[in-house]
Amino acid sequence: xxxxxxxxxxxxxxxxxxxxxxxxxxxxxxxxxxxxxxxxxxxxxxxxxxxxxxxxxxxxxxxxxxxxxxxxxxxxxxxxxxxxxxxxxxxxxxxxxxxxxxxxxxxxxxxxxxxxxxxxxxxxxxxxxxxxxxxxxxxxxxxxxxxxxxxxxxxxxxxxxxxxxxxxxxxxxxxxxxxxxxxxxxxxxxxxxxxxxxxxxxxxxxxxxxxxxxxxxxxxxxxxxxxxxxxxxxxxxxxxxxxxxxxxxxxxxxxxxxxxxxxxxxxxxxxxxxxxxxxxxxxxxxxxxxxxxxxxxxxxxxxxxxxxxxxxxxxxxxxxxxxxxxxxxxxxxxxxxxxxxxxxxxxxxxxxxxxxxxxxxxxxxxxxxxxxxxxxxxxx
Amino acid sequence: xxxxxxxxxxxxxxxxxxxxxxxxxxxxxxxxxxxxxxxxxxxxxxxxxxxxxxxxxxxxxxxxxxxxxxxxxxxxxxxxxxxxxxxxxxxxxxxxxxxxxxxxxxxxxxxxxxxxxxxxxxxxxxxxxxxxxxxxxxxxxxxxxxxxxxxxxxxxxxxxxxxxxxxxxxxxxxxxxxxxxxxxxxxxxxxxxxxxxxxxxxxxxxxxxxxxxxxxxxxxxxxxxxxxxxxxxxxxxxxxxxxxxxxxxxxxxxxxxxxxxxxxxxxxxxxxxxxxxxxxxxxxxxxxxxxxxxxxxxxxxxxxxxxxxxxxxxxxxxxxxxxxxxxxxxxxxxxxxxxxxxxxxxxxxxxxxxxxxxxxxxxxxxxxxxxxxxxxxxxx
Numbered sequence: 028x029x030x031x032x033x034x035x036x037x038x039x040x041x042x043x044x045x046x047x048x049x050x051x052x053x054x055x056x057x058x059x060x061x062x063x064x065x066x067x068x069x070x071x072x073x074x075x076x077x078x079x080x081x082x083x084x085x086x087x088x089x090x091x092x093x094x095x096x097x098x099x100x101x102x103x104x105x106x107x108x109x110x111x112x113x114x115x116x117x118x119x120x121x122x123x124x125x126x127x128x129x130x131x132x133x134x135x136x137x138x139x140x141x142x143x144x145x146x147x148x149x150x151x152x153x154x155x156x157x158x159x160x161x162x163x164x165x166x167x168x169x170x171x172x173x174x175x176x177x178x179x180x181x182x183x184x185x186x187x188x189x190x191x192x193x194x195x196x197x198x199x200x201x202x203x204x205x206x207x208x209x210x211x212x213x214x215x216x217x218x219x220x221x222x223x224x225x226x227x228x229x230x231x232x233x234x235x236x237x238x239x240x241x242x243x244x245x246x247x248x249x250x251x252x253x254x255x256x257x258x259x260x261x262x263x264x265x266x267x268x269x270x271x272x273x274x275x276x277x278x279x280x281x282x283x284x285x286x287x288x289x290x291x292x293x294x295x296x297x298x299x300x301x302x303x304x305x306x307x308x309x310x311x312x313x314x315x316x317x318x319x320x321x322x323x324x325x326x327x328x329x330x331x332x333x334x335x336x337x338x339x340x341x342x343x344x345x346x347x348x349x350x351x352x353x354x355x356x357x358x359x360x361x362x363x364x365x366x367x368x369x370x371x372x373x374x375x376x377x378x379x380x381x382x383x384x385x386x387x388x389x390x391x392x393x394x395x396x397x398x399x400x401x402x403x404x405x406x407x
Numbered sequence: 408x409x410x411x412x413x414x415x416x417x418x419x420x421x422x423x424x425x426x427x428x429x430x431x432x433x434x435x436x437x438x439x440x441x442x443x444x445x446x447x448x449x450x451x452x453x454x455x456x457x458x459x460x461x462x463x464x465x466x467x468x469x470x471x472x473x474x475x476x477x478x479x480x481x482x483x484x485x486x487x488x489x490x491x492x493x494x495x496x497x498x499x500x501x502x503x504x505x506x507x508x509x510x511x512x513x514x515x516x517x518x519x520x521x522x523x524x525x526x527x528x529x530x531x532x533x534x535x536x537x538x539x540x541x542x543x544x545x546x547x548x549x550x551x552x553x554x555x556x557x558x559x560x561x562x563x564x565x566x567x568x569x570x571x572x573x574x575x576x577x578x579x580x581x582x583x584x585x586x587x588x589x590x591x592x593x594x595x596x597x598x599x600x601x602x603x604x605x606x607x608x609x610x611x612x613x614x615x616x617x618x619x620x621x622x623x624x625x626x627x628x629x630x631x632x633x634x635x636x637x638x639x640x641x642x643x644x645x646x647x648x649x650x651x652x653x654x655x656x657x658x659x660x661x662x663x664x665x666x667x668x669x670x671x672x673x674x675x676x677x678x679x680x681x682x683x684x685x686x687x688x689x690x691x692x693x694x695x696x697x698x699x700x701x702x703x704x705x706x707x708x709x710x711x712x713x714x715x716x717x718x719x720x721x722x723x724x725x726x727x728x729x730x731x732x733x734x735x736x737x738x739x740x741x742x743x744x745x746x747x748x749x750x751x752x753x754x755x756x757x758x759x760x761x762x763x764x765x766x767x768x769x770x771x772x773x774x775x776x777x778x779x780x781x782x783x784x785x786x787x
Binding site for chain 2: 055068084136228234236292303370372
């Protein structure tokens with residue numbers, strides 16, 4: 028036998044999470060998550076899943092039947108959309124203005140499809156004119172894929188307009204709403220989004236690990252007409268829906284995989300809290316906290332990566348001032364103030380910080396702590 | 408705006424979970440899971456991951472560097488092994504003696520490889536002679552895949568012998584240890600297993616949603632020599648290992664996806680409890696509790712699906728007596744005793760019950776409750 032590792036219980040500190048996610052988790056969500064585990068086919072659990080489905084529908088503002096939480100993080104939600112809808116040989120127009128657009132492109136290639144990339148600079152929103160041109164130039168394209176809220180830069184793209192363009196060219200839309208859901212306006216049905224995925228750990232302030240997704244009837248039709256099997260067994264929505272049910276409350280469920288029972292309790296509670304607050308109220312709160320943070324950051328002389336017109340309230344990317352040691356500042360914030368802010372990612376690594384105001388984290392006390400702590404550390 | 412759903416907090420009952428999983432979760436694990444969320448790149452979290460890796464290595468009895476927890480359930484762990492190691496056009500010998508061998512076959516097909524199926528009846532272990540024949544008949548085969556402990560029937564296969572056979576034919580082994588890990592003898596390095604996956608919700612008595620996996624150096628070499636990209640971005644271990652690190656404690660980690668932070672706290676705690684008890688002691692405890700349960704079930708006239716020689720202590724499949732209403736019995740156990748036992752799956756649906764004695768659930772009080780409650784319900 029190998030030697031037994033001697034390891035103590037892990038006792039995490041209490042951090043204030045103001046990075047790009049995970050965000051501060053609602054205490055009620057942590058409490059919900061630690062309730063007793065029951066079976067994934069227990070009738071009471073199935074009832075909870077029905078409620079969860081209606082809560083996800085509300086958050087997405089959709090009546091889509093195929094609405095559920097993928098039992099894995101947002102990256103798996105992204106993959107769920109691509110592997111189920113896109114078949115080998117098809118063409119997808121992918122908008123790339125940060126890390127996650129590039130990840131979409133890689134997903135397209137890994138299903139054996141062709142990605143036509145529409146590039147915008149990091150920090151810019153997706154340009155509708157460029158997308159219109161790409162749609163016109165590629166009549167064979169069947170999908171338009173874009174990131175609503177680019178977590179790597181803090182840019183918000185005009186999902187409504189992009190979806191209109193896609194519809195004019197008979198393209199289905201695949202939309203990344205990982206950071207947007209719950210933080211800014213998002214209306215899946217009104218805007219005509221066909222496939223959307225998000226993450227539990229951003230503006231929902233749930234624990235990380237789950238990905239709410241929703242497919243429109245048109246997307247479901249595309250899925251049902253596939254000529255080839257979905258390459259992923261785990262993410263195959265035609266199988267997963269046998270477990271989540273097709274809408275009939277209390278209907279018969281068949282085992283697909285063992286659901287992450289306690290994590291789903293947590294998501295249920297976080298979405299319940301969002302519904303209690305009201306979506307529009309949550310959007311407003313994010314905007315208000317952003318304004319307060321913005322005023323304070325600008326007073327310190329910090330400048331934003333993204334223009335005001337397309338700036339996300341929940342993800343504030345600011346340039347690191349000249350001569351300031353990126354890592355040292357973040358380490359001091361973490362060690363001395365228990366405050367996490369995010370490093371830059373990809374093209375912005377070492378050049379920007381990303382300050383999150385997400386969900387339960389979008390509170391005045393968080394803004395105050397962040398401004399004061401950053402001021403103190405930068406003054407040293 | 409869509410109407411706001413009015414939903415109360417979910418309050419699950421306290422069940423005793425004696426089905427095929429999820430099993431009773433250690434109270435310490437539920438408590439660990441609800442500790443404050445910290446960032447997935449926080450140095451303290453990275454330190455926790457290093458400990459977790461050594462705990463998974465101990466549980467698997469392996470020194471494999473590529474040892475980690477997939478951020479999704481056991482089915483995703485299965486898929487991780489197949490999509491990373493098997494390339495299109497390759498041949499895999501798949502042993503099928505229940506639901507999960509069949510799921511392996513489907514995974515092989517979905518990567519565009521060829522499955523040569525070795526069938527055994529449901530309830531039988533995998534037959535080494537048949538496997539030896541298949542290996543001899545298929546010299547082009549590169550892999551042997553089998554389920555160590557078939558959750559659908561309760562049959563234990565001889566992993567050590569099967570791995571020896573595979574080695575004689577230069578085949579790598581892919582082993583499903585979802586139900587075996589922590590419940591019966593399993594020695595990854597001694598037996599020469601090349602790729603193995605398990606689940607958090609069986610004999611580890613952690614919450615469902617994670618899959619410990621481990622790849623041998625030979626498996627890592629196979630992965631590194633791939634001619635084609637791994638079809639799944641989310642499960643691509645060459646990317647995931649950039650986050651989990653290649654063994655250097657405290658080394659630089661790069662973001663791949665947001666780890667399920669709180670679920671990993673839970674797995675850390677459950678594996679810590681297993682290490683504290685000692686693996687061999689845990690195996691013995693499962694065997695002792697099984698003997699007690701077996702004696703009681705046989706007194707009631709119930710008979711086992713699996714022969715004694717290959718019977719899993721942690722998963723007891725017994726035939727439903729003639730004339731007894733399967734669903735009614737399970738519903739009464741659930742509603743009147745808060746006791747969950749498992750239904751039959753696949754070929755055993757409606758014909759057998761599956762009584763789990765897994766991890767924290769393998770206790771004398773659970774056995775006593777199960778025997779007494781079943782006796783009372785069957786006497787009605």
